[in-house]
Amino acid sequence: MAIAVLLIVLVIGTLAFHFVAPSAGWTFTELASNWSQIDTTIDITFWVTGFVFVAINLFMAYAIIKYRASKGGKATYDPENKKLEWWLTVLTSIGVAAMLTPGLFVWGDFVTVPDDAMEIEANGQQWHWTYRLPGNDGQFGDVKAELITSQNPFGMDPEDPLGRDDVLVLNPSVHLPVNVPVKVNLRSKDVLHNFTVTQFRVKMDLVPGMETYLWFTPTVTGSYEVLCEELCGIAHHTMRGEVVIDEQADFDAWLAEQPTFEETLNPILGNAQVGAAQYAVCTACHGQQGEGIKALNAPKISGQEPWYLRRQLKNYKAGRRGVHEDDIYGQQMAPMASTLIDDAAIENVIAHIQTFPDNPAPATVQGDVVRGERIYAVCSYCHGSEAQGIQAINAPRMAGMTDWYLASQLQNFRSGIRGGHPQDFYGKQMGFMGRNLQTDEQINDVIAYINSL
């Protein structure tokens, strides 16, 4: 008897939850694309399945109440009822068809890309996004996995004339014009990934070795988060990107700022001698040879990889780092970075830093190496088993670098002082991972292990 009452309560409770959930935010995000038909299909399915759910369970509850065992009670012998069974089969089939038919029509729209759609390419790699646009000729150049290097991260074929004007977006944020249908070609360099923007409703896997696609028409301007939704390894949950939907003029302005493949073939080369003069400003804190000065809270920079120095200098300059109110030393660095007027200046000073001898920084942090080794197992996926850093994963070198600085940065990542800026995509990733180190003791242990490498 109690079970019958419970079934009724559960049916009412489920309906109540369903209708209250949206007010608590537990429902679909607000649609920002053309795919309202998907939402309509879901609504139809809700009505059909909801009816069946309520009908079956209430009927069952009623049957239990009405026919619960009683003294002298006896069941009715009722092996089958062909008519009833056929009716139920036919009604069920009609319900199923009512859900399936609109679904298939919408799917037909999804697999048919409109002729006027613009094309972009989203590239997935453990654990970040890059994008490519076809440039003025409207066609993408050839790419090959075996051509991929740090200078040519897309594996573009320099021989292919179609690729020379391809626009390369070398960070996880891409812009698109509002109300223009866009076909997103999807490509992966390593494992399966999945391109999802929840507000657009559609998603598709990225499969290495082949190209997949999806299409949508963004209808609302704003910034939307791209999530990877196909398990792609240990940092899967940190593989975030951004799609910014702009008015056409803003989109054009953004597009003009992005380099073409042609341009990336001729990078600005740093001049170490010119850089020496620019480095004079840095000397006061980072030392003559970039060895770092603890008293001034300046880390060792000699021996750090150029791509990482470049990224951080640009982050400081652009206000992506050193702007958090609690980031006292970062705030000191930010105006210093701004003394490097342009990209050439940055390249020059980096070239100069590369000429410094790379002596390991002295160990100052004490911790349990054995415990640290266990913790470092997670870090090694990106930073490498020797903490040597892996550029392809955007993970800098840590071995032989300043350990007290590592400690303070890990604390900053954990508390959101660093990596909190929405445009600091790679810092945000480290923030995701760094939060796992919850105590200073764990931080010291893992640094003690890095020191031992």
Added chain:
Amino acid sequence: MAYVSIADRDHEIEHHDPETFITKYIWSQDHKVIAIQYGGLAILIGLVGMIMSSMFRLQLGFPDTFAFINPENYYQLVTIHGMIMVIYLLTALFLGGFGNYLIPLMCGSRDMVFPFMNMLSVWVYAVSVIILVVSFFVPGGATGAGWTLYPPQAISPGTPGTDWGILLMLISLAVFIVAFTMGGLNYVTTVLQARCKGMTLMRMPLSVWAIFVATILGLLAFPALLVAAIMMMLDRTLETSFFMPAILQAGEVSNYSGGSPVLFQHLFWFFGHPEVYIVALPAFGLVSDILSTHARKNIFGYRMMVWAILAIGGLSFIVWAHHMYVSGMNPYFGFFFATTTLIIAVPTAIKVYNWVLTLWQGNIHLRAPMLFAIGFIFTFTHGGLSGLFLGNVTIDLPLSDTYFVVAHFHMVMGVSPVLVVFGAIYHWYPKMTGRMYNETMAKWHFWLTFLGTYSLYLPMHYVGFLGLPRRYFSMGDTAFMPESAVTLNTSMSISALIIAATQVLFLYNIIVSLKKGEKAGPNPWKATSLEWQTPSPPKHGNWGHSLPEVHRWAYDYSVPGQEEDYIPQTVPATDVPVGRDHGVDH
């Protein structure tokens, strides 16, 4: 019936009753002992899987709180939890456990037709479990590739356990498949060849029908997994490129080229979808018999139920790519697979209607097994209906890879079959042990498990609608994710911990009742099928000197004009008229 079944050749069978402890309980060839070995081991490893889920639910419900769960072991726990629950618990328990126990008893045979192979089956299964457990303790730990083990990720750096973990996982699966095949051939052959006199196919209890069809599905589906496992092992060890295109590994260009990751997914799901029914069909069968017995009423629409089992079994082989709508396969396949998938809803719905119509005009005794069976109808209806969202290819676009999927498959092939497992264990406990379980404790076990699981999985659908991706170690700051979603996650984790703790009641009950339970007698539920017409527990050889003879179907409950509300299958039609019988050749 033209042939003389093996079970009828009574005089040909020599009965060597096992005498020593070792032959009786360790290297036993008695299907009942093997069933309990299979079931016990499956429940043991299932508890490990449950504890794993409690651990990663701690991380999900209370992110950044428990330092002992990091992204590495989180993915390992999630992966092995899924693998254990689907394969090593449910497949082994339903087929190796209940299949072994019930098929010979319900069909009226003395044992499985290949007892020695049956014994090998359980021990090979034990080996596969040991290999799985060992994989946690090798360098690099167990694989964290997710239970679907998709390459290239499963064998590329960046995923936990790509040194030894993945190899041991694949080897363990291969060994499991060997064990399953030895058992499965036995179950199929026994059903076809060793039924007692009068046990026509259309007189078999639905438990037997369902386990029989599920085993056929397994025998046809597992080879796809086996070859996939072997091919991936070759890719990993010899650098063949079955599933591996030219890719980067840890930023470096690898030696692979030309393989297809999607090929693996086709092989995996060609196994994986029938696997859903390998688990679900036995649950359908067992629950039918529990409902009928405790409602004191024939199962409604027996013939339709049998046809539905066969239809579902057949259709289950042409729906697999509904797991792959957004995998990058040719999108036009979506039309075909969405259609077949929604068609399978029809025979499935018929089964649900017939269970409910079995209760209608019954004389319903709400004992613990019946509560679990009713709970199953509720959760299975819920899980089946949410499947209509995911199966409809368009709706899969927003929902695929979110927690809606996790909620759906846990409702439909986690909670529902497990409720049947508990109901069936309580239902057949008196037969297996000769003693009754504690009814009060069993009912509490039901209330807490049933309400706990619903409070866990109902909200999970809604964070899925919101767009929370599955297999995320943590959400971090995600703009569209409101703070209230974290609250919901915390409440789900608390439910999960309560459910886990509740299972202590179950274990305590079935262990203590072995000694303290009331004596059950041969047929405490007054049931009609053959196993209840033997002593509890049945002796070696099941039937004493002569085999039973069957005269009616398994559902002669409450036949009009009869004193008793049940007529065992062994009662001759001359003594008591047959109520309704599909099994007689007219």
